[in-house]
Amino acid sequence: MIPDQSIVPPLRVGLAAQRTPPPNVLVIFGATGDLTARKLVPALFDLFCESKLPAPFCIVGLARRAKSDAAFRAELRASAQRFARAKPDDDSARWDHFAPIVCYHQADFDSADGYTRLGARLRELDATRGTQGNRLFYLATAPEYYALIAERLGAAQLAPPGGAWERLIVEKPFGSDLASARALNRQILAVFDEAQIYRIDHYLGKETVQNIFAFRFANTILEPLWNRNYVDHVQITAAESIGVEERGGYYDGAGALRDMVQSHLLQLVALTAMEPPVSFDATAVHDEKVKVLRALCPLCERDVDDIVVRGQYAAYRAEPRVAPDSTTETFVALRLAIDNWRWAGVPFYLRTGKCLPKRATEIQIHFKPVPHPLFARVVGNGITPNVIALRIQPDEGIYWEFAAKRPGQTIQLSDVRMDFCYADSFGAAPGEAYETLLLDAMRGDATLFNRNDEVEVAWSLVTPILERWAQSPPPEFPNYAAGTWGPDAANLLLAREGRAWRAP
Ligand SMILES: NC(=O)c1ccc[n+]([C@@H]2O[C@H](COP(=O)([O-])OP(=O)(O)OC[C@H]3O[C@@H](n4cnc5c(N)ncnc54)[C@H](OP(=O)(O)O)[C@@H]3O)[C@@H](O)[C@H]2O)c1
Numbered sequence: 001m002i003p004d005q006s007i008v009p010p011l012r013v014g015l016a017a018q019r020t021p022p023p024n025v026l027v028i029f030g031a032t033g034d035l036t037a038r039k040l041v042p043a044l045f046d047l048f049c050e051s052k053l054p055a056p057f058c059i060v061g062l063a064r065r066a067k068s069d070a071a072f073r074a075e076l077r078a079s080a081q082r083f084a085r086a087k088p089d090d091d092s093a094r095w096d097h098f099a100p101i102v103c104y105h106q107a108d109f110d111s112a113d114g115y116t117r118l119g120a121r122l123r124e125l126d127a128t129r130g131t132q133g134n135r136l137f138y139l140a141t142a143p144e145y146y147a148l149i150a151e152r153l154g155a156a157q158l159a160p161p162g163g164a165w166e167r168l169i170v171e172k173p174f175g176s177d178l179a180s181a182r183a184l185n186r187q188i189l190a191v192f193d194e195a196q197i198y199r200i201d202h203y204l205g206k207e208t209v210q211n212i213f214a215f216r217f218a219n220t221i222l223e224p225l226w227n228r229n230y231v232d233h234v235q236i237t238a239a240e241s242i243g244v245e246e247r248g249g250y251y252d253g254a255g256a257l258r259d260m261v262q263s264h265l266l267q268l269v270a271l272t273a274m275e276p277p278v279s280f281d282a283t284a285v286h287d288e289k290v291k292v293l294r295a296l297c298p299l300c301e302r303d304v305d306d307i308v309v310r311g312q313y314a315a316y317r318a319e320p321r322v323a324p325d326s327t328t329e330t331f332v333a334l335r336l337a338i339d340n341w342r343w344a345g346v347p348f349y350l351r352t353g354k355c356l357p358k359r360a361t362e363i364q365i366h367f368k369p370v371p372h373p374l375f376a377r378v379v380g381n382g383i384t385p386n387v388i389a390l391r392i393q394p395d396e397g398i399y400w401e402f403a404a405k406r407p408g409q410t411i412q413l414s415d416v417r418m419d420f421c422y423a424d425s426f427g428a429a430p431g432e433a434y435e436t437l438l439l440d441a442m443r444g445d446a447t448l449f450n451r452n453d454e455v456e457v458a459w460s461l462v463t464p465i466l467e468r469w470a471q472s473p474p475p476e477f478p479n480y481a482a483g484t485w486g487p488d489a490a491n492l493l494l495a496r497e498g499r500a501w502r503a504p
Contacts, residue, residue, distance in 0.1 A: 021054040021442030024134035024165075025125050027118070029109065029149055030141035031061025031072070035171065039202075040140060041076045042084035043434035048098045049086040052439060056130045060121065062105045062114075072104035109145050115156035122158065133164030136441055139171055146170055147187035154191035169198045169441050172263055173254065174450070177466055178459040185452045198441045199450040203264040205433030205440075207422065208392045210448070212271045212363075213280070215390065215398060223276075225367070227342045232385060234348045235364040236268050237504050238392075239356035243313065243482070244330070248321035255328040257310075257469075260352040262462040266293060267450075268392070269348055272363055273338055282446040286454055293457040295340040304468040307335040311487040312477040313355040327474045330354045333490035334465075347497070351490060355482035361392035362504035378411045387502070396430055397421040 026044075028036055047053045061072055077088050077095055088095035105121055107114025125131050137153060139146050150168065160166050170188065175181025188197060203209055216222060225231070238260055244251045251259065270289040277284040299308065311331030317324050331353030338348065367386040375383060387401045399419040406412040422430055440448055479487040485501065494500055 019443055023054050023056045023132045024136055024442055025058045025131045026136045027060045028138045028140055029062050032063040032065055035140045037079040038083050039434045041079050043432050045080040045084045046086055047435050058125050058129055058131055059102045060105050062107055064108055066106050067104055069103045073099045073102055109149050115152050119158045133160035135166045138169045143173055150188045150191045167196050168192050169200055171200055174199050174455050178463040181455050181459045201263050201267055201450055202433045204448040205437040207430030208396045217276050228346050230367055231346050232366045232368045236350045238352040238361040240354045241359045243355050244319050248319045252322045252326055252328050256330055256332045256352055261332055262458050265350045266458045273343055285447050286451040290454050295338050296461050297337040297339050299464050301468050304465050308465055309333040309489040309493055311480045313480055313482050314478045331486040333493055353486050357483055360504035363390040379413050384415050
């Protein structure tokens with residue numbers, strides 16, 4: 001019997017290779033800001049150059065400063081020149097095709113009139129450019145404006161004509177603790193349905209993060225090993241070599257726990273530890289991720305004192321827009337436990353920080369030592385247990401480290417690596433996360449975004465740490481020198497359990 005090609009098997013839902021999104025207008029709130037200049041516009045221009053944007057498609061940049069369309073386009077050209085892969089100066093004709101799809105809308109987030117004028121402009125674009133009433137609102141603004149803009153969008157009744165869609169992308173951070181995340185969810189959900197809301201964590205758009213799905217669920221040999229029977233522990237490191245640079249104002253109010261652990265690192269834990277979803281549609285994937293996050297053992301006050309380490313690098317307090325007596329952490333290390341059948345008894349050690357020796361994000365699966373000391377007589381206890389490492393960035397790839405016999409008449413073992421490197425295997429480094437995420441939101445695929453319960457359960461793990469830290473004085477800050485792997489306490493965290501961090 002010839003299979004019916006029109007039926008998509010459930011396991012392939014969400015995996016369609018290339019689907020051009022339908023026509024739409026992207027409205028960027030905060031269009032004169034840093035995120036738009038460094039990430040969004042370069043991503044959009046690169047997508048345009050690769051013919052991946054829908055047609056028709058328009059971008060409306062909204063911000064407070066008065067400026068003409070021409071001035072706005074000139075600024076965006078300079079940003080694209082600096083940050084996009086395709087350089088407008090190398091091919092001006094391409095930029096000249098792109099520029100007319102961009103326009104500027106001056107408005108204050110708080111002004112009802114600004115939204116009324118926006119509605120008129122969107123209807124005009126639908127009529128003159130054929131964007132079919134579909135709207136994607138991107139909140140590239142400071143977090144305190146998210147709820148206000150959602151509320152004003154609702155009040156302005158910009159709802160598109162029947163059949164068209166309206167979606168909202170909300171930038172990170174989503175809340176600053178459990179209570180504020182819940183409140184923000186409530187406020188936005190009063191206007192938009194969950195299916196319309198796309199909470200961004202740009203880590204999820206990275207090719208290497210998506211490849212965790214492929215590596216784990218498209219390869220038979222891993223599944224029998226990926227559990228407490230074979231895995232000794234997991235280490236996840238997200239290291240930055242730079243300090244806060246110009247972001248001191250934001251960072252000093254946030255810190256490493258909010259900025260990195262609550263979002264990126266817990267996402268990596270969820271993807272590493274989740275069960276295979278029944279399909280790759282958003283609901284199935286979110287359900288499995290939430291199950292892992294719910295299984296993380298909550299931390300009581302004593303746990304926070306014992307298994308969460310905070311650090312601050314030496315010159316932090318002298319950075320621009322950082323308080324001279326700041327107690328903000330620029331480094332966190334912690335030990336998590338997942339209370340479920342697959343992972344009971346397997347510690348997950350997480351660390352992240354600024355001014356560390358290198359920029360590297362890596363997930364390492366450390367396997368148990370061999371049970372029978374067959375080689376002990378010749379090599380002593382020096383056999384290193386196997387490690388599989390997923391290099392999220394840079395040098396994106398995966399390596400497996402195992403023992404091999406050195407050539408020669410005596411038995412001597414060495415650790416060797418099998419290394420898969422994206423750039424070598426696929427001929428190019430992976431694309432930018434924002435490109436993937438923008439297209440997914442236009443297509444209505446929320447798999448790589450955060451659902452409301454996912455954000456809240458991540459905050460429910462992190463909030464007791466914030467509360468404990470607010471009550472107890474920090475250790476002697478600063479407590480680590482730039483260019484080191486954080487305070488000694490981070491090494492002790494593993495050493496007292498007979499383990500050691502392994503540099504990515
Ligand atoms: N920058 C990044 O790399 C990055 C990375 C990850 C996440 N994020 C998140 O992305 C969001 C935006 O960050 P950003 O760095 O782009 O911020 P930003 O540089 O401070 O930009 C803020 C934007 O908001 C506009 N704005 C502020 N108040 C306004 C008002 N009342 N009415 C209208 N426009 C107003 C500003 O326009 P005017 O200047 O014209 O007033 C500007 O366009 C933040 O939530 C941040 O956490 C940023």
